[in-house]
Amino acid sequence: xxxxxxxxxxxxxxxxxxxxxxxxxxxxxxxxxxxxxxxxxxxxxxxxxxxxxxxxxxxxxxxxxxxxxxxxxxxxxxxxxxxxxxxxxxxxxxxxxxxxxxxxxxxxxxxxxxxxxxxxxxxxxxxxxxxxxxxxxxxxxxxxxxxxxxxxxxxxxxxxxxxxxxxxxxxxxxxxxxxxxxxxxxxxxxxxxxxxxxxxxxxxxxxxxxxxxxxxxxxxxxxxxxxxxxxxxxxxxxxxxxxxxxxxxxxxxxxxxxxxxxxxxxxxxxxxxxxxxxxxxxxxxxxxxxxxxxxxxxxxxxxxxxxxxxxxxxxxxxxxxxxxxxxxxxxxxxxxxxxxxxxxxxxxxxxxxxxxxxxxxxxxxxxxxxxxxxxxxxxxxxxxxxxxxxxxxxxxxxxxxxxxxxxxxxxxxxxxxxxxx
RNA sequence: GUGGCUGUAGCUCAAUUGGUCAGAGCGCUGGACUGUGGCUCCAGAGGUUGGGGGUUCAAUUCCCCUCAGCCACCCCA
Numbered sequence: 001x002x003x004x005x006x007x008x009x010x011x012x013x014x015x016x017x018x019x020x021x022x023x024x025x026x027x028x029x030x031x032x033x034x035x036x037x038x039x040x041x042x043x044x045x046x047x048x049x050x051x052x053x054x055x056x057x058x059x060x061x062x063x064x065x066x067x068x069x070x071x072x073x074x075x076x077x078x079x080x081x082x083x084x085x086x087x088x089x090x091x092x093x094x095x096x097x098x099x100x101x102x103x104x105x106x107x108x109x110x111x112x113x114x115x116x117x118x119x120x121x122x123x124x125x126x127x128x129x130x131x132x133x134x135x136x137x138x139x140x141x142x143x144x145x146x147x148x149x150x151x152x153x154x155x156x157x158x159x160x161x162x163x164x165x166x167x168x169x170x171x172x173x174x175x176x177x178x179x180x181x182x183x184x185x186x187x188x189x190x191x192x193x194x195x196x197x198x199x200x201x202x203x204x205x206x207x208x209x210x211x212x213x214x215x216x217x218x219x220x221x222x223x224x225x226x227x228x229x230x231x232x233x234x235x236x237x238x239x240x241x242x243x244x245x246x247x248x249x250x251x252x253x254x255x256x257x258x259x260x261x262x263x264x265x266x267x268x269x270x271x272x273x274x275x276x277x278x279x280x281x282x283x284x285x286x287x288x289x290x291x292x293x294x295x296x297x298x299x300x301x302x303x304x305x306x307x308x309x310x311x312x313x314x315x316x317x318x319x320x321x322x323x324x325x326x327x328x329x330x331x332x333x334x335x336x337x338x339x340x341x342x343x344x345x346x347x348x349x350x351x352x353x354x355x356x357x358x359x360x361x362x363x364x365x366x367x368x369x370x371x372x373x374x375x376x377x378x379x380x381x382x383x384x385x386x387x388x389x390x391x392x393x394x395x396x397x398x399x400x401x402x403x404x405x406x407x408x409x410x411x412x413x414x415x416x417x418x419x420x421x
Numbered sequence: 422g423u424g425g426c427u428g429u430a431g432c433u434c435a436a437u438u439g440g441u442c443a444g445a446g447c448g449c450u451g452g453a454c455u456g457u458g459g460c461u462c463c464a465g466a467g468g469u470u471g472g473g474g475g476u477u478c479a480a481u482u483c484c485c486c487u488c489a490g491c492c493a494c495c496c497c498a
Contacts, residue, residue, distance in 0.1 A: 007489070058498070060422095078498045106498055111422075114491070120498070195494070283497075308498070338456050366455095373458040388456060401468055402458070 008118025014327040019318060023311050025124045034142045036101040036125055041082035042113040047072045049081045062391025063107045075107035079124045081297055087128055096129030115282040115313045126306030133237040135305050136270040137244030143274055143285050143307055144253050158255040161272045163238040166229050175215045190261035228255040266290045281316055285309035285376055330378025334361040336372040338388030346387050352416040377402055383421045
C-alpha cells in the first residue's frame with residue numbers, strides 16, 4: 001500500500017499549484033501597491049516564543065518536539081510572535097510606520113475539515129507604529145483589494161467590522177461588568193452565533209443583578225442594530241476607519257457587525273473578518289489591532305494592526321467560482337519532426353527558440369506526426385512548427401497555429417530571430 | 422479532543438430482500454491514420470469494493486474494530 005500524505009497535508013499537483021500561484025501573485029501585487037516590504041522568519045521556533053503569549057490552546061496544538069540539541073521547538077503556528085521579535089530587534093532604526101508582509105507556511109495539529117488543514121500558507125500584513133484609525137482602514141482596504149484583484153466584488157465577499165473598545169465600554173459602563181470578567185464576556189459574545197447555548201450558559205453561571213441583566217439583554221439586542229453603539233464617543237476611531245474606507249470607495253464591502261470579536265486574546269481595538277457573502281465557508285481573513293503585544297513579546301512598545309489571510313479558504317472560493325483548477329500552459333511552441341533525419345534541425349530550432357525565452361517542447365522519441373500534434377494540443381501550445389525533408393531543403397519550417405489549423409511556411413532565420421507566435 | 426455521516430478503477434457513479442455484480446462513462450495507452458491534432462470506431466492497462474476481523478454455504482451488501490474524508494462543537498493560526 002502506498003504511503004499517503006499525512007492528514008491535513010497536501011500533495012500539490014501542478015493544477016492546484018497554478019491556483020496557489022495566482023493567490024500568491026495577488027497577495028504580493030497588492031502588498032506592493034500598498035508599499036509593504038516582504039520579510040520571512042524561521043519555520044522552526046523555540047516553544048517559549050509561543051508560551052509567552054499565545055496561551056494553552058495554541059501550545060496544545062503545536063507540532064512540537066525536542067531536537068538533537070535538547071531544545072524544545074515547534075513548527076510555527078503563527079507569524080505574529082516572530083514578527084514581534086524581528087521588529088523589536090530593529091525598532092530603533094526602522095522608520096515608522098513599518099509596513100511589512102510575509103507569506104509563511106504555518107502548522108497546527110488539529111482535526112482537519114474543509115478550509116482548515118494542518119498546514120497552510122498565510123499572508124500576514126501588518127502596520128507597526130501607528131495607533132490611528134487610518135492604519136486600520138489601510139490594512140482592511142488591502143485585504144479587500146486582494147479579493148478584488150481575484151475578481152470578487154461586494155456581492156461575493158463581505159467585511160465584518162467591529163471594535164472591542166466599544167463592546168468593552170458597554171460591558172463595563174452599562175452592564176457594570178468587572179474588568180476581570182471582560183475577556184470571558186467577549187468570548188461569550190464571540191460564541192453567540194455558533195453556539196448560543198454556551199453564551200447563555202456563561203450568563204447563567206454568574207449571578208448578575210437585575211439591572212445589569214437588563215443592560216446586558218439590551219446590549220445583545222443592539223448587536224444587530226449597530227447604530228446605537230456607533231453613536232458612542234468610544235466609537236470615534238471606528239467611525240474614522242469607516243470614513244477612510246468610504247473615501248477610498250470601499251464602503252460597499254463593509255458591514256459593521258459587533259458580533260465579530262475574534263478568538264485571540266491579544267486584540268485591543270478594531271477587529272474584522274472577511275467572509276464569502278453566502279457564509280458557506282470559514283473566514284477568508286481575520287485581523288485587528290493589537291497594541292500591547294509587541295511590548296509583551298519584544299519589549300518594545302509599538303501599536304500594531306494587521307491581518308492574516310490563508311490560502312485554503314481563498315482557494316475554495318476560487319474553486320466554487322471557476323471550477324477545478326487548470327495548470328498554466330508553459331509550452332508556447334511545439335517543434336515536430338516528420339522523420340528521424342529531421343531531428344537535428346528540430347533540436348537546433350527548439351533551442352534557438354528557448355534562447356529567445358519561448359517555451360518549447362518536442363517529442364523525446366520517434367513518433368508519428370499526428371501523435372506529436374496531439375501532444376502539442378494537450379500541452380496547450382499555441383503553435384506547432386513542423387520540420388520535414390522538404391522544409392529543410394528550403395531552409396524553412398511549417399508554422400501551424402493550433403487554434404485555427406492555419407499554416408504558413410516561414411524561413412528558419414526568421415523563426416530564430418523575431419517571428420512572433 | 423467530543424458527537425454524527427460517508428468510503429466501489431485516476432475521476433464521476435452503477436451493482437434487485439446478502440446469491441456470476443465487480444461494471445459503465447470520462448481520462449490514460451495503443452491502433453484504424455508511418456507529412457498533420459480536435460470527431461468517430463476498435464483494443465488494452467488499471468480494483469484483494471479503504472484496511473483488519475466476525476456472522477454465513479455465500480459479503481460491495483450484515484456486525485465489530487481501525488484508518489481516511491466530510492459536518493457540527495472546540496479552535497480559528
